[in-house]
Amino acid sequence: MSFLFFVVRRVALLVPTLFGVSVIGFLLAYLLPGNPALVKAGPLATPQYVAEMKHKMGLDQPVHVQYTRYLTGLLHGDLGESSSTGRPVLTDFMQRLPATLELTVASLVLALLLGVPMGVLCAVHRDTVIDHFGRVFSVAGVAMPSFWTGLILIYVFFYLFGIAPAPLGRLDPGISPPVPITGLYTVDALVSGNWHAFQSSLAHLALPSLTLAISVMAPLARMVRAGMLEILETDYVKTAWAFGLPRRLVIYGDALGNAIIPAVTALGVVFGFLMAGNAVVESVFGWPGIGNYAVKSLTMKDSGPIQSYVLLVALMCILVNLLVDLAYSLADPRIRIG
């Protein structure tokens, strides 16, 4: 099967999912009890005004008409207006998305840098102290609520040791953001040679990304360990040992490449976990991303942004899963047949 055909088929399969996701988004935003007209009209509005508001917002129309309206709005990038900031929700999102992406990417990289070697170490030193320690860490890592991990890290590194900056935002007060190129402060600061901003943004990024990384590295490490154990038993690895190749070359050259495949396919799932953890971790660290924005709006009785946030996260997860699948099928032609 050609790659092009695979892409077309994979994308076509998304259509029912996207339809379903939009229906759920519509349900969350309009049909469930938190009546948007009531919220928009305010607590002191007369029933008459609420009815008028309902009519203006099209909430007195039949469901399918409302859904069409919702979908049309969505396709035009209309996510409604935030009553707490008074601006279109999409504008608010776009402004905060780079912060969320920076945090997500940083924690993904960190999780890979810590989780993969841990999985390899545990597999190579199977049933030794190292392996047991790794297992305890994996089990504990998934059992810890990420907001709690974050708070503990803040207590230890900010309050006790004083080496981490205050958990408020992306930069120290008094340092102006670097010239916006990608929106990722660390990258922008590095590109524009702004050393102060780079140091500050990296310091602020460290604890939140570590918090998120801890929550997802355990399953990663476990997958790499399982894959590695299997590969170490294969004939070609045994052959490599028999030839007397250096240990490092066998483990990192021959074995790891194949052992890591299951972990790569799981990256889409890991991304989903990271996005789910984001909302909470951003709140802990005052990180100005989209999750924090949605949660903050909610405390001001504004539920519009959170519904758009839920929808946006689902769309991002679908996109990432698609990209992972496509990249994977490019690397491994066998997938295209299945």
Add this chain to the structure above:
Amino acid sequence: MTTEIGRATYAADTETVYASFRRRLLRNKLSLAAFCAIGLLVVIAILAPLIVPLDPNEPDANAVLERPSWAHMLGTDDFGRDELSRIIIASRTDLLVPFVSTLLALAIGSLIGAICGFRGGWLDQIVMRMVDAVMAFPAFVLAMGLTAAIGSSITNLVLVIAVTQIPAYLRQLRAEMLREREMEYAHAARTIGNPTWRIVFIHLFPNCFPTLIVQATLAMGFALLTLAGLSYIGLGIQPPDSEWGEMISEGASLMVTGYWWLSLFPGIAILMTVLIFNLVGDGLRDLLDPRTRGR
């Protein structure tokens, strides 16, 4: 291969299922400890009002923000309420909500999954596409959206957490049914004229049950984390009711000023409970897995 089958048959012949279960449970000390710990947790939750050292909701102006001491083993919060008492009382919510929601999701998910797997056809297709759509949302994010929409009473939280779990059971049972319905005993049951519902629920379902129980135990831990996370961002249990996530949230702003005990202990309670659920789940998997049975 033959020796393995031989050994398994031998074990099945000479040992009752119960005895074999007990023997393997005793062999794995860690699982056994986890089973006991769950029992202990349940007892604590049931007896909570009787065993709390102090009234969990009684403020004490003379004992505000006290460090852990003999009078207050886990310290007091900014209202002077005893942390240990609050953690004990909160165990009721923190066990009940995950338990009821998991049970609910298990019942609904396995019922629909069984029907889909056995019947197949257009109904199955439609349900599976719906499941795909629900699963496109990360569970916690969907839970956020749902509670924001329907409000955060305890009943709603149970419903929301159940909804996020249903797809997993549904998919799993559907897959098991697809496999089981082609087995010889299923064909035999049909041949002798059993009605469909009887084949599905009396003959096939019991064979799918073990994997479901493992899944449910692991899901309880996840349900607790979801509940605590929702409470942390203000969507779950509201003060003055106590819940571990809510307690962490109350202590969060004081953590940066050095009052570590307010958030530390409820977090440990969550960590330990989820850990116990996961260990029991892993232990059950070992016990119920036919490949390790009889060894």
